[in-house]
Amino acid sequence: MAHQPDTEPFSGVSPASTEIGVVGAGLVGTRVAALLAARGLRPRIVPHIHATELLDCSTVVMAQGGRHAALAGTFLGHGVNVVSCADGMADVLALVDLQERAVANGAVLVPGAGTMPGLSGLLVAHAARAFDVVDEAHLAVHGTGGPACARSHHEALAGSSIGWHDGEWLQRPAGSGRELCWFPDPVGPRDCYRFGTAEPVLLQRVAPSLQRITARVSATRRDRLTARLPMMSPPHAEGGVGGLRVELRGSRQGRRHVEVVGIADRLATVAGAVAAEAALAIHSGGVGPGVRVLGEADDAGNGLPNADLLDAVLSHGISLHRYVGN
Template sequence: MSDSASVGIIGSGLVATRVTAILSAHAVRPRMVPHVHATELLDRKIVVMAHGGNHAALAGTYLSHGISVVSCSDRMADVMAMVDLQDRAQANNAVLIPGAACMPGLSGLLVAHAARAFDQVDEAHLAMHGTGGPSCARNHHDALSGTSVGWHDGEWLQRPAGSGRELCWFPDPVGPRDCYRFGTAEPMLLQRVVPSLQRITARVSATRRDRLTARLPMMSPPHAEGGVGGLRVELRGSRQGGRHDEVVGIADRLATVAGAVAAECVHVLLKGGIEPGVRILGAEGLPNADILDAVLSNGISLHRYVGN
């Protein structure tokens, strides 16, 4: 089966469209189907799941057929359910890359990239601004209610989502934004990516209205595509006997970012050589530096804070 006939995409929204465009530019023309026709992709080698809703159950079905999966889901429970599919992926000689979006996704790649400037990393503090499309906006709305999870000195801490305001600076044109705890799988994924981390926090930008209405139905329909969003990764640790900080980030449309991350994961899987199992972006087992370089080659600029 040629590369052009070996990839399928579930979804027809912004992220799915971005993935298709990037793959097509590299002579890989995937078959795109809606969620209701997902079984039509059982003849593929790789399936990108870029539709709204939960992915874990369908991802498990694909893995059982020996099909590798790249999932763009960022829902906490859904992502962690996919992490639990390790045994099924290995048993069927398939690879599952969960959270192949912005955060999680690009965030893990940036952590792995920035960690190279340290002798040892012990803190990771991440923040995100913006949404990709309607499904992402609904997830953002829901994630500000319920419970957030953080890693603090070797213990998991649960705090109310929407609490813990912190002013976070993103690359221009996003600039400073008030950010809050939210329901995301990112801390649990990063703890696997960098076991030396003692503190992990993840926040998302939100307005007062976002927080007050998080437990209510969305008051207005989400936009077809959000504006320019941002991702910020701050690492702290030791280098040459002293304390050291690194802050890196991006500012771009988040659907563009998620599409680039998912598409470059497909390219890596097409090349082969990835051990079967669940592979988290940023962790060992994936060529993270190569994936990051490929993502950035799609016109996404990486910024690094320089100063005191």
């Protein structure tokens, strides 16, 4: 069942604005720039080696490959808001650690503004409204956005994964824990495995009541066997249709309840929409300084407008599916 947006996408920005910059001209970066231009802005897009040319911008979207934390720290030091599409575990955790620098310079930092993490946090916050108490979140992703994303996923199947289990952080080998996960058509069922992602850390901020959090990625036998080796063949310029699955468990009216939602689309398209809308939300004002995780609530009213953000992302033709059945 498709989710229909409840509100109009963000439009509270000046048509003459040139204050949003984009680092990286790959699939996600060009998608972000195109969406911003469609809103009447004139984003400045530069390659990574010229990123410091954007220090005079008010907000920068980091969509380049490689690690983001060091450059994000530089932008924050100049009071520039940052939206990062990074999804590597170590990099995202390093971004989260920039809280003090962001606050000290009156800037906003949104880490993991892609599909997972990113849209996943918005979907958890959205689906959690169907519960009195939500205590489990089990997520899975299939596919990649482009070459940099493919390399990141390849590396994430090596090393360790983290999960949250009854109040304790657990480490397990990446590539273990096979589970058959069903994604919306046309993706369908896929074998998924633990992988190195910061998603559990971010989701604990989105829903502090969670007692169990797992995150998996689809992989073939070859993917797992070669994870610790260089990629055997160059990644495709753009991945095919990917998918995101979010399963929440908890209680409602005294009974156990389960909600499963997901999307099936090109992940570069999804990540571009998430990053662009997050940047527009910050640029429009009203978001307080500091690290702001997508989906995280703020009782003081200074956080991201998560419900509006989800509606804005879905307004770009991305359909939200909800499992209905027993």
